[in-house]
Amino acid sequence: EADIYQTPRYLVIGTGKKITLECSQTMGHDKMYWYQQDPGMELHLIHYSYGVNSTEKGDLSSESTVSRIRTEHFPLTLESARPSHTSQYLCASSEYGSELAGTGELFFGEGSRLTVL
Amino acid sequence: AQKITQTQPGMFVQEKEAVTLDCTYDTSDQSYGLFWYKQPSSGEMIFLIYQGSYDEQNATEGRYSLNFQKARKSANLVISASQLGDSAMYFCAMRENGNQFYFGTGTSLTVIP
Numbered sequence: 001e002a003d004i005y006q007t008p009r010y011l012v013i014g015t016g017k018k019i020t021l022e023c024s025q026t027m028g029h030d031k032m033y034w035y036q037q038d039p040g041m042e043l044h045l046i047h048y049s050y051g052v053n054s055t056e057k058g059d060l061s062s063e064s065t066v067s068r069i070r071t072e073h074f075p076l077t078l079e080s081a082r083p084s085h086t087s088q089y090l091c092a093s094s095e096y097g098s099e100l101a102g103t104g105e106l107f108f109g110e111g112s113r114l115t116v117l
Numbered sequence: 118a119q120k121i122t123q124t125q126p127g128m129f130v131q132e133k134e135a136v137t138l139d140c141t142y143d144t145s146d147q148s149y150g151l152f153w154y155k156q157p158s159s160g161e162m163i164f165l166i167y168q169g170s171y172d173e174q175n176a177t178e179g180r181y182s183l184n185f186q187k188a189r190k191s192a193n194l195v196i197s198a199s200q201l202g203d204s205a206m207y208f209c210a211m212r213e214n215g216n217q218f219y220f221g222t223g224t225s226l227t228v229i230p
Contacts, residue, residue, distance in 0.1 A: 031216060040206060042222040050216065088160060096215060105152055106210075106218060108162035 003027050006091050006109035013081055014117050021076045021112045023091030032074040033106070035090040036060060043090065049074060081116045088113050118143055121209050123221035130199045131229050137184070138194040138224045140209030146170075150212040151192040153183065156223070157205045165207075168192060199228045 004025040030051045035043040045058030049068040064078050078085055092106040122141045130136035153165040168176045168183045176183045184193040196203055209221040
């Protein structure tokens with residue numbers, strides 16, 4: 001059973017608002033990721049972190065920012081939401097994965113579905 | 118170049134039949150991992166099966182098996198005895214360097230009663 005939690009699950013807000021999507025995991029994983037996904041479409045990596053005080057931008061350009069002050073917490077912030085930010089945001093974590101040592105699969109939260117009006 | 122290619126946007130299968138979902142990958146690394154995830158309409162991502170590049174035997178997990186053909190760089194998912202609850206999006210993914218994950222565009226599977 002994966003222990004990774006995202007809040008809120010659903011959020012409807014107006015343009016220009018600041019929002020923070022929360023993601024927490026209790027598995028002690030160093031690696032955490034944020035993906036953006038439109039319904040029925042592929043996942044796009046927008047941010048990742050390999051440990052405390054380490055954050056990087058992913059393949060998809062995003063106006064969001066992240067922080068990693070604690071191992072278990074990886075929040076994503078949008079300073080000024082726009083309708084183009086309407087999407088599902090998936091947080092994930094994994095332990096170090098080595099093909100010689102085992103799986104190291106990504107554990108996903110349930111997602112945060114954001115609608116910006 | 119795409120790291121993961123899933124060429125079947127949508128697939129249909131009769132209940133209780135087997136179905137194969139295709140996945141090809143592109144990497145020059147010797148060490149990599151291949152994964153399949155299921156995403157029901159509720160949106161969560163469910164890990165199904167893993168195959169390491171050094172594994173010589175195909176991975177199996179219950180009704181799921183991964184047909185790993187290293188020389189062809191393919192990692193097809195086989196679902197045996199399909200059930201209505203198998204209707205979902207299925208994503209193939211690859212991990213390189215122990216850290217970077219790449220996902221395909223997904224295949225939508227519909228199981229017909």
